[in-house]
Amino acid sequence: MDFFNVFVQQIINGVSLGSIYALIALGYTMVYGIIKLINFAHGDIYMVGAYVSFFAVTMANMSIVPALLISMVVTALLGMLVERLAYAPLRHAPRISVLITAIGMSFLLEYGSMYFVSPTPRTFPEVMGNLAYNIGGFVINGQQLLIFAITTILMIILTYVVQKTKVGQAMRAVSFDTETAQLMGINANRIINFTFGIGSALAAAGGVLVGVYYNSIDPLMGIMPGLKAFVAAVFGGIGSIPGAMAGGIMLGVIEALVSGFISSTFRDAAAFAILILVLLFRPSGIFGKAVREKV
Amino acid sequence: MIERKVDALLAVVGLVLFAIIYGLIEADVIGPFWKLNIIIICINVIMSVSLNLINGYTGQFSLGHAGFMAVGAYVSVVLTAKLHLPFAVAILVAAIAAGFVGFLIGIPTLRLNGDYLAIATLGLCEIIRIVIMNINYVGGAAGFTGIPHYTTFTWAFLVMLATLFFIKNFVNSAHGRACIAIRENEIAAEAMGVKIVNYKVLAFTLGAAFAGVAGALFAHSFYILMPGTFSFLQSFNYLIMVVLGGLGSITGSIAGAFVVTGISAALAGVPEFRMIIYSIILILLMFYRPQGLFGYVEITNLPLFRYLKNISPEAKKAMGIDTEDSGKGGKA
Amino acid sequence: MAESILKCSNVSIVFGGLTAVDDFNMYINEGELIGLIGPNGAGKTTAFNLLTGVYAPTSGTIEFCGENVTGMKPSDITARGMARTFQNIRLFSELSVLDNVKIAFHKHIRYNLLEAALRIGRYMEDEIRTDIEAHKLLKIFGLDDLAGETAKNLPYGAQRRLEIARALATGPKLLLLDEPAAGMNPQETQDLMNLIAWLRKEFKMTILLIEHDMSLVMGICERIYVLEYGKTIAMGGPAEIQKDPHVIRAYLGGDD
Numbered sequence: 001m002d003f004f005n006v007f008v009q010q011i012i013n014g015v016s017l018g019s020i021y022a023l024i025a026l027g028y029t030m031v032y033g034i035i036k037l038i039n040f041a042h043g044d045i046y047m048v049g050a051y052v053s054f055f056a057v058t059m060a061n062m063s064i065v066p067a068l069l070i071s072m073v074v075t076a077l078l079g080m081l082v083e084r085l086a087y088a089p090l091r092h093a094p095r096i097s098v099l100i101t102a103i104g105m106s107f108l109l110e111y112g113s114m115y116f117v118s119p120t121p122r123t124f125p126e127v128m129g130n131l132a133y134n135i136g137g138f139v140i141n142g143q144q145l146l147i148f149a150i151t152t153i154l155m156i157i158l159t160y161v162v163q164k165t166k167v168g169q170a171m172r173a174v175s176f177d178t179e180t181a182q183l184m185g186i187n188a189n190r191i192i193n194f195t196f197g198i199g200s201a202l203a204a205a206g207g208v209l210v211g212v213y214y215n216s217i218d219p220l221m222g223i224m225p226g227l228k229a230f231v232a233a234v235f236g237g238i239g240s241i242p243g244a245m246a247g248g249i250m251l252g253v254i255e256a257l258v259s260g261f262i263s264s265t266f267r268d269a270a271a272f273a274i275l276i277l278v279l280l281f282r283p284s285g286i287f288g289k290a291v292r293e294k295v
Numbered sequence: 296m297i298e299r300k301v302d303a304l305l306a307v308v309g310l311v312l313f314a315i316i317y318g319l320i321e322a323d324v325i326g327p328f329w330k331l332n333i334i335i336i337c338i339n340v341i342m343s344v345s346l347n348l349i350n351g352y353t354g355q356f357s358l359g360h361a362g363f364m365a366v367g368a369y370v371s372v373v374l375t376a377k378l379h380l381p382f383a384v385a386i387l388v389a390a391i392a393a394g395f396v397g398f399l400i401g402i403p404t405l406r407l408n409g410d411y412l413a414i415a416t417l418g419l420c421e422i423i424r425i426v427i428m429n430i431n432y433v434g435g436a437a438g439f440t441g442i443p444h445y446t447t448f449t450w451a452f453l454v455m456l457a458t459l460f461f462i463k464n465f466v467n468s469a470h471g472r473a474c475i476a477i478r479e480n481e482i483a484a485e486a487m488g489v490k491i492v493n494y495k496v497l498a499f500t501l502g503a504a505f506a507g508v509a510g511a512l513f514a515h516s517f518y519i520l521m522p523g524t525f526s527f528l529q530s531f532n533y534l535i536m537v538v539l540g541g542l543g544s545i546t547g548s549i550a551g552a553f554v555v556t557g558i559s560a561a562l563a564g565v566p567e568f569r570m571i572i573y574s575i576i577l578i579l580l581m582f583y584r585p586q587g588l589f590g591y592v593e594i595t596n597l598p599l600f601r602y603l604k605n606i607s608p609e610a611k612k613a614m615g616i617d618t619e620d621s622g623k624g625g626k627a
Numbered sequence: 628m629a630e631s632i633l634k635c636s637n638v639s640i641v642f643g644g645l646t647a648v649d650d651f652n653m654y655i656n657e658g659e660l661i662g663l664i665g666p667n668g669a670g671k672t673t674a675f676n677l678l679t680g681v682y683a684p685t686s687g688t689i690e691f692c693g694e695n696v697t698g699m700k701p702s703d704i705t706a707r708g709m710a711r712t713f714q715n716i717r718l719f720s721e722l723s724v725l726d727n728v729k730i731a732f733h734k735h736i737r738y739n740l741l742e743a744a745l746r747i748g749r750y751m752e753d754e755i756r757t758d759i760e761a762h763k764l765l766k767i768f769g770l771d772d773l774a775g776e777t778a779k780n781l782p783y784g785a786q787r788r789l790e791i792a793r794a795l796a797t798g799p800k801l802l803l804l805d806e807p808a809a810g811m812n813p814q815e816t817q818d819l820m821n822l823i824a825w826l827r828k829e830f831k832m833t834i835l836l837i838e839h840d841m842s843l844v845m846g847i848c849e850r851i852y853v854l855e856y857g858k859t860i861a862m863g864g865p866a867e868i869q870k871d872p873h874v875i876r877a878y879l880g881g882d883d
Contacts (some may be wrong), residue, residue, distance in 0.1 A: 038410055086578060090585070096356075097585035100538050103531050104577035111570035227417075227527070234414060269425040272418030279415045280403050299746065358685030461744045468750065469729075469736035469757070476730045479719035486679060487731040488705035488797055497740075591721060601698075 008138055010260035011253055016144045016213065017020035018252020024229035025236070025244035027079075027199025033175045034195050035238030036095065041082060041101040043226015044109035047219060049075040049204025050124075050211045051117060057125050064127040068150070068208045072201040079200025080193050082109075087196075088189060106226075113219040121218035124211035142273035143213045145295065154205055155245055158198070160243060171195055175239065202231055224268070228255075231275045237285025246286060302460070309456045313449075320448055330448060332515055332560045337451035338509045339552035341458045343536035344545055345505035350534070352466050353498040354478025355405060356413040360506050360533045362420025365525035367393040367507025368514035369433050372442050375515065382445040382515065386454065390504040397425070397503020398496060405495040417527050427522045438521040445515040454512060458505055462546055465501070474498050475543075487585035521563035539580060541587030546594040551587070631690075632657050632801055632833055633709075638677055640689030649857040651687070655707055655801065660827055660834045662844035665854035666877060671837045672714055674854065675805055678835075679711050680704040692800065706734050710799035712790040714806045714837070720779035724770055724789055727778050728761040731796035736751045761796065768792040768822075784815045788822075795826075801833045802826075808843060841878060845869065853877065 024046050031039045051073045056067035086105050090098045131142030162168035173181040174191045182188050210225070211217045228251060236247025251271060258270040278285065303587050316333060319325045325333070346360045367389035375387040404415045428436045465471045473494045476484035514520050532555065540551025558576065562569040580587075633655040640648050648670045655661050658723040663671050676682045678689060680701040688697045696704050710731075719727050736757070742748035765771040768788040773781060778789060787807055794802060804823070824847055826832055838844045844851060845865040853861040853874050860873040868874055 032410075036410070038414070089582060093581070093585045096538055096542070097581040100535060101578050101581045103535065104574045104581070107570050107574035108578070111574065115567055115571060223528070230414065231418070234411070265429055266425065269422050272421050275418045276404070276415050278421075279407055279411055283407060283411055302746070308859040464744045464746055465740070468738070469753070469805060470740060470743050472726065472730045473733055475722065475726075476719055479721055480717045482681065482701075483713065483717035483719065484730070486681075486705060486711055486717075487793065488702050488734045489730070490700070490702045 005137065006260055007257070010256040012138060012140055012144065013260075014253030014256030015249055016147045016252070018232075018249035019147050020206045020210050020213070020248075021225065021232045021252050022116045022245045022248025023086030023151060023202045023209070024225060025232040026106060026155075026241060027196075027203045028230050028235040029236070029238055029240060029244040030171070030175075030199050034171070034178075034192055034231065035087070035091075035098075037087065037098050038230060039087075040099070040226070041105035041109055043222035043224075043229065043263065044106050044113075045079050045082075045200045045222070046203040046207040046210075047217070047222035048078060048109065048113065048207070050207030050217045050221065051113065051122075051219075052204070053208040054122055054124055054211060054217055057127065064146070064184065064208075064212065068205060071208050075204035075207075076201040079196040079203075083193050084197040084275060088108075088193070091189075098125040110219055110222070114153060117219060119219060121186050121216050124215045124217055126215070127136055127212055143209075146212060147209050150205060150209060150232075154202060158202065158241070161198070168190070188242050193259045196198065227267075228271055231271055234275060234285055235278050237287035240285065240287040243285055305463075306456075306460075309459075313452050315453070317448065319526055325456070329560070331516070331618040332556060334446060334448055334451045336553055336556045337448075337455040338512050338516070339533070339536060339556050340455050341505055341509040341512070342533045343540065343548040343552045344459060345502040345509070345541065347537045347540075347548045348462055348474075348505075349498050349502040350537055351544065351548075352471065352478060353474040353495060355375065355495055356409055356497065357416045357502070357584050358534060359416035359418075359420030359423075359529065360502070361525040361527065361529035362416075362423040363393040363397055363503040363506035363517060364510035364513065364529075365420075365423055365427060365522065366396050366503075367510025368520055368525070369427055369439070369510075369561055370507070371511035371586070372439050372514045372520055372527070373433065375445065376439070376442050382443075382511075385515075386508055386511045389507040391507075392484070393507020393510065394500045394504030397506075398500040399500035401496040401503075405499060412627075416531065417530065420525070420530060421527055424522050424525050427525075434520075436522060438519045439514075440519050442514060442518055442520060444518065446512045451512055451516075451547050454508060454530050457494050458508065459545065459549070462501075462505070466545070469499070470494070478543075537587075539577070539587050541589035541591065543591045544587070544589040546592070547589030550589060555590070630657055630693075632692055633678070633835075634690040635678065636688050636690075638674075638689060640673060640677060640682055641685045641867075647857050648677060648684075651677075651854075651857075651859060653852060653859075655833060655835060657800075657826075657833055658831060659850065660823075660848050662848035662851040663835060663837045663854065664839070664841050664844055664851060667839065668852040668856075670857040671854055672805060673857075674835060675803055676712060678704075679709060679803065690732075705797055708798065708800035709803065710794035710797045710801075711803035712787075712794050712805055712807060714809065716786050716790055717766065718778040718786060718789060718793075720777075722778055723774065724765065724776050724778055724781065725758075725761055725774040727789060728764055728793050728796045729757050731793045732757045732760065734797060743789045762876065764792045766798055784811055784819075787811065787819070796832070799832070799834065803835045803837075805837045806839055807836070811837070816843065823847065841868075841874075856869075 012263040024042065028039065031037060049071045051076050053063050053067040056062045056070050057064065082105055087098060090101060128142030128146060129239040133140050162171060170181070170186045170191045173184065173186055174188050178188050229248065232251040233244045234241025235251060254274060255271055257265045259267045320330050341365065342360060346357065348356050349357045370392040371385035371389040374380045374388055375382060400419050404412060404419065407415055414547060427433060433439050473484065474488040476487065476489055477491050477494055482493055536551035536555045537548055540549065541547030558573055562572055631654045635651060635653050638648060638651040639646060651674055663674065663859060673682070677684050680699050681698070683698040688695055690696065691704065691707055691709060694707065697708065699711050719730060736753050738749040738753050744749045759869050762771060762774065765774055768791065770785060770789060770792060773785065778786065781789065791804065791807060811819065820843070823834065827834055836844060836848065844866070848865060850862065851868045852859055853868060855877045860877060861868055861871045
């Protein structure tokens with residue numbers, strides 16, 4: 001295969017992986033935008049999402065779409081529960097204690113799951129068969145198509161919810177200025193809780209799709225993608241929904257290109273190197289806006 | 296001078312503690328498991344107190360302390376295992392190397408604030424780890440083997456004591472006050488003539504250098520050194536020690552390292568519950584004591600020590616220091 | 628005529644299309660007490676931020692003691708002898724009153740890192756001197772009894788005084804006070820004005836004072852600059868300013 005072929009094939013792989021990063025990054029960016037918390041437990045919510053659909057498919061013999069929906073509902077509830085139990089009581093505590101709580105929550109979800117589902121990786125069942133399309137010499141497989149389809153649908157729904165519905169308007173208001181939003185009669189706590197729910201559901205979708213794509217899931221699978229998704233959110237401009245989408249996909253593409261042309265051992269390093277370059281030269285990200293302190 | 300009295304008292308307490316533990320180890324009252332854990336506590340104290348210098352005193356949010364530890368660990372094992380240099384030289388060079396890396400990383404990243412700095416330092420330290428993993432000379436991902444077992448309790452404890460004294464004296468000097476001023480209000484600090492970039496980089500470099508020292512001690516406590524040890528999860532661990540103990544408190548960092556290492560060791564018997572219990576304790580502590588065990592408070596501020604440290608003008612007069620002479624009042 | 632210690636020529640700053648300070652010209656002679664007044668949002672604090680290096684001007688030059696300090700960092704400008712207070716108090720709020728002042732002695736500290744870590748050499752001498760000087764300053768401002776108190780727990784008036792004490796600790800030739808009487812009651816304001824007048828005599832200090840309230844500065848300032856919408860609309864002695872039609876219009880509203 002010549003350079004061009006490898007390049008295009010890696011772009012296809014990169015967009016698939018990047019779509020998953022984007023789904024997780026959306027939750028990070030929405031939560032950060034609203035309560036300025038790097039929710040380190042978010043990657044583990046994604047792991048729980050993968051497990052829920054795994055059990056739905058293997059034990060209840062569901063097909064992938066209902067399994068995905070169930071998993072999104074269950075993790076949305078889990079995300080809201082985590083917020084209510086662990087973060088809501090610390091709304092006025094120093095930010096670092098909330099961050100430590102998030103780290104604690106992340107450990108709890110990881111090792112709690114490990115206790116219940118055992119640490120051994122599980123093989124995610126084949127749900128798409130051996131579907132593969134050959135378009136002009138490039139291979140797109142069924143899993144990738146599923147990823148593109150589901151990601152696109154979810155992002156359209158999310159954009160609709162945030163831009164057109166009343167609750168989306170409230171989310172934007174709380175994110176812009178929580179206190180003023182409260183004075184306008186918005187129940188900020190409920191909106192924050194709802195944001196966690198939506199973010200968790202999206203992360204769960206990402207988890208299910210990763211299970212489908214890589215066929216393997218384990219209780220610690222959320223750590224790295226969680227961190228990468230945060231990088232993607234920063235990349236796109238933290239707090240910005242289109243930024244998280246674009247950042248996720250670009251990060252996936254860059255990683256795929258580094259694996260394809262340099263070496264897969266430097267894939268993670270590339271992600272972090274990009275993060276640092278973005279932070280140094282455009283700290284507000286691609287879509288973010290800069291703020292300065294009033295003296 | 297009064298401050299020196301406190302210093303002397305603390306040094307005596309430290310050495311007595313050293314003698315007691317040393318005696319207990321020699322007498323086999325403390326077995327090998329707890330002996331290793333005591334050494335790990337000493338190393339963790341160095342890590343947490345040096346991270347506290349950056350996060351607690353200077354108010355810069357670093358999340359990549361394990362990366363500097365990795366630099367110190369790997370530099371020191373190359374010096375001892377490959378070049379057969381003495382341990383003391385290895386520790387010193389490890390400190391310089393880690394400090395230098397901290398300096399290089401600090402210059403560009405310390406322009407960033409808050410969470411951005413946190414995530415940048417986290418990323419850079421992951422890069423350090425990945426780079427080490429790809430260097431075959433130091434064993435790559437498989438690890439570095441054949442390390443001489445130099446870290447004894449004596450080494451760990453005395454190096455820890457020296458580190459504590461250095462950092463304690465630093466934060467109580469004008470240079471340390473400059474760092475604390477940055478934490479409190481960057482704009483006001485700059486208006487008071489504090490060169491904020493210089494002091495941020497200084498605190499970061501010093502913190503990294505001591506992490507390098509801890510890395511050297513850590514590496515020589517085991518026979519094999521794996522790059523995976525120094526992931527960002529390890530950095531989280533040190534952050535937890537600092538926050539749990541209390542930001543901006545050296546006493547707190549010691550307590551934090553002690554508690555976290557202690558909980559870890561105590562739960563070693565129930566490996567499947569270890570992390571679950573640990574994470575629940577962590578969350579509950581943040582609920583009920585978000586400022587940590589000793590937030591901004593030192594044990595030397597307790598009444599006994601305050602009595603010793605009372606340096607009001609009257610006390611100075613009593614000691615023969617002329618308060619009216621504004622120029623050279625010191626009779627140290 | 629005395630030497631000008633501060634001279635700014637044609638200084639402007641633009642924030643994303645808004646010219647916050649437009650063609651600002653000012654000179655201050657040694658020993659003068661100058662007022663800078665104007666309605667809210669006139670650009671007084673921005674002018675301060677330009678002088679002290681918080682912002683770099685878009686155009687124009689600032690000279691301090693004959694040296695061009697345009698675009699210098701605040702810490703370097705402070706080191707050259709300009710000190711300031713902040714309108715929205717910026718104390719080191721978790722630290723003691725004494726430590727707040729000690730930090731401001733920063734540029735007088737001569738000992739290095741090693742001397743600090745080992746407590747040798749010039750460390751003790753400098754620390755004791757700093758301690759004594761800091762106590763002296765606190766005494767002047769009536770804060771010596773509160774030396775051990777955490778700054779954020781001080782009453783409001785005391786916080787304002789601590790800000791001035793802290794600025795003086797840097798050893799300035801020129802002191803910039805940004806609405807030092809804001810939020811004080813009339814009695815506190817009067818005491819503060821007496822203190823400023825006394826400081827000036829005692830330390831031979833040159834002072835630039837921002838005030839929102841015009842009547843306040845009339846009594847003590849020699850010359851007054853009046854800003855409105857970033858532009859200097861008047862400059863002169865108190866009597867001239869009081870009669871100036873532009874100033875009257877700016878403060879009372881006009882019919883144009």
